Amino acid sequence: MDAELLELQQQFESAQQAKSSVRLSERNVVELVHKLQELHFLDSDILHTVTGKEYITRDHLRHEIEAEIRKSGRVSLIDLSDAVGVDLYHVESQAQAVVVGDPGLAIVNGEIISDSYWDSAAEEIDEKLQECSQIALAELAAQLRVGSELVVSVVEPRLGKIIKGRLEGGQLYTPAYVSRICAMVRGAARGITVPTNLATVWNSLQQLLQDTDGANGVSVEGAFFQSQFNGLVKEGEVLGSLRAGVQWTPAVFAHAQRASVDSFFSQNSYISYDVLQKLAIPQPKQYLQSRYPEGIALDGVFVHPSMVEMLDAAIEDAIEHGNWIDSLSVLPTYVGPQDVSKILSLCPSVQREIKAAKAIVMGESCIFSNSYVKAMFDRVEKDMDTLSLSSLASQGQPIDLCSAHESKGRPAAASFSEMKEISDEGGSRKFVSEKSSKKKRGKSAKSGPTEDDTDNYESLPTKVKKNQRKSKDTNSLDASDMKSGSKKGLDKTKEDSLNIISEEWIAQRILALAPDLGDLGVEPEDPHALIRHLSNHLRPMLLDSWKKKRNTVLLENSERRRRLLDNLQKQLDEAVLDIQLYEKALDLFEDDPATSVILHKHLLKTMATPVVDKLISTLVIDNKLKNGVEVGENESPETASLSSADRISLSKSLPGSLSVKAQAVLDALEGKVVDTFMIALRAMTEESGLLLKKLDKKLERTLLHSYRKDLTAQVSSETDAVALLPKIVALLYLQFYNKALQAPGRAISAAASRLKNKLPDSTYKVLMDYHAATVTLLALQSAATGDEEDCTSDRILSKKEFLESKMPELKGLVLTSRSS
């Protein structure tokens, strides 16, 4: 048996002998304690833990609380109640008691916090602040899990002691950081030369900070920049003005602004608001008015009074010299139309001249002196003459006019010449038939072209008018019955011509006369506005004068028509009477048809043709006058000698029924019977309102008498042997038949033979001999026109001599027979 085993045996023995501990159940214990309390063996205020397994006295609880606080300096009541295991209610009441008993403690939001805790927290904050140079209070509050207000209340008293920094807008900064930011702000503010919104500057600074500090860079609030900036401004480290708290205008910018405005304004004596807008001056008008009180503020520009003076002088000059001026050309381009009128209203001379009716303002900016307008009016009026007349000439063809004035934008000279050409063309087209007829007549045709050359752009109708004026004394007929008709025509044409003098036309004329006007449009989209204004101004006056002129022309025309028709009537009377007279003589030859035909033809050719020519051409002129056309005065109707083709064309130009009648007359003229011609002629004259006188006995006698006298005088003075014979024959007819005979050479023998039984034989013989000699002479003459050496010339000479020897005999025959 070893000792150890024995030992163990004894140990086991003693273990078995040891008294076993007695155990009470919890319930029993609780009841026991309760019993003890009932029996007042214990203090009444015994607390128990939340688990209910422990009893605790208040003093102990307080001790425990104090111990907990001492641990960290800050304890939440809820945590405390967990840690102590006592109901929150008791913990709170005891904590209250603890805090009241210790001034270094405070209950904040259910937490007990000691001053020492704050001190240590402040130290931590300071440490962190020195590290980061900037901390947001909100961040701190979140970190400490307290309200930011509390943080502020804690941090503020410790600033400068524990925390070496500065509190600004909810942020803590170290002085070094503050000075750095300050330096940045100063640099930025000094670098700014144009007005800037500070917020954008702060943003860029923030960006810069973040870039330099890297990802862990602290963010700086704009407010901090702003406060630094405000400080700098207050200290005068940066110069400028702050508007609305954010808009910073540096002093250097304001200075530059002012300098540039000053220099521009002093150099140009005007400045546009646009320029100021570009210089970022928000209210240019007020700015300028406050800076330059003497200046004049217009709608778009600000001008110095000297500008007005200059304009005034220019206008005065223009008015004095009877010219015009566009104020816009004098003023700078910035000056708009509405401003121009304003400036003009400020010009003393303009006001004075307008008041004195010496100048007219047109198109807002242009000033015309009255003398200039007057000159323009005169010239346009002159042009208008050509227009009005040519327009009358070309009634129903206004296209010609339009084309004539189409030459708008050409240079003046070119447009002049072209216009002249065109109008000449138009004119000549209209007068082509007339002209050709004139040439045939050969008299006045020359004057037309020459005048055309000399007269520059007084185009054709004008000279026609002149011509007509010359001819007015030659043509005159009573035309009182035609007046009413011409009046009607006048009214009608007046209406037309009112339209013809349109604004466009006037504008074109003005443009042609003064092309410089066209270049200066007031409104760029309408370069001819100025001209339009001017033409508007001129038009009423032009219309007035045109009407006046037109009336005089029409009056003149009617006067001339009257005279023309008078004249025509007179001539017609004479001629027709003559024809009738001669016609009677033709009755003698009715038994001899061959001779009769010859005689008829001769009569129609010699007597009727001039009558018809005269009638037709006069009627044509009359017709033109009636329509208001100026007719050349050199177209003297008595000179007319027309071919049959001319006659037909002229007669066709006559109005309707008259034309038909005229053609009938012409047909009759080509015929062989005088009677039919007379009938046709009568019809035509009736149609044209003229009278044909009938031949009565008395009139016939006087006519015959005068004819005979005339013839006798002719015979007695006649020296040409050949020409004597018809006259002798005519005189003999007059003596024996008392009829006036017009006989061509071919009919002489027939006519002479008819006198056989009337004359004494000797006389008859003499006549017949003479006749035979004349015939042979004429035959010889007609055959001899080739060779001089022929003996015919000798024979002609001898025949002539024979005839001439016979002449006195023949003359004596006639003259004696008449006297007997």
Next chain:
Amino acid sequence: MEGWDPSTKSSLTQIPLLSTRAGPRDGAQWTQRLKEEYRSLIAYTSMNKSNDNDWFRISAANPEGTRWTGSCWYVHNLRRYEFQLQFDIPVTYPATAPEIELPQLDGKTHKMYRGGKICLTVHFKPLWAKNCPRFGIAHALCLGLAPWLAAEVPVLVDSGMIKHKDDEASSAAAES
């Protein structure tokens, strides 16, 4: 270990385990084993005492420590029933569990072999075999006898097979 009540289980885990595999015939090895047996018994006893759950007294009846005698008791209806306890260490120990005898109850219950050896539960034998040689006397008492007493004594008392010694005295007095 399921099937054991929680208090048994907790006390079982607190009993120190043994390590020496030796029977009564192994000489010094057996002495070593015996020491371990004592240690575990001391631990178990002190544990029972501290838990106010002391229920047996045993001691070695011979110096070799192969025969043990003592007593055990059980409290039922506030009465303490005490029985004599004895067992031998078998030669095949520790492979074979010791057979605990309660001679006073021999013939009083059928859950018992002849000679008063208690009939251990079906759970005990495999558990012992599994934990050989770590289980010792203390484990046999804890896992074998204690549950048996808790199961059988109330039945025996209620059936009147056993009587409290006070009742026996009174009944004897009444008989006398």
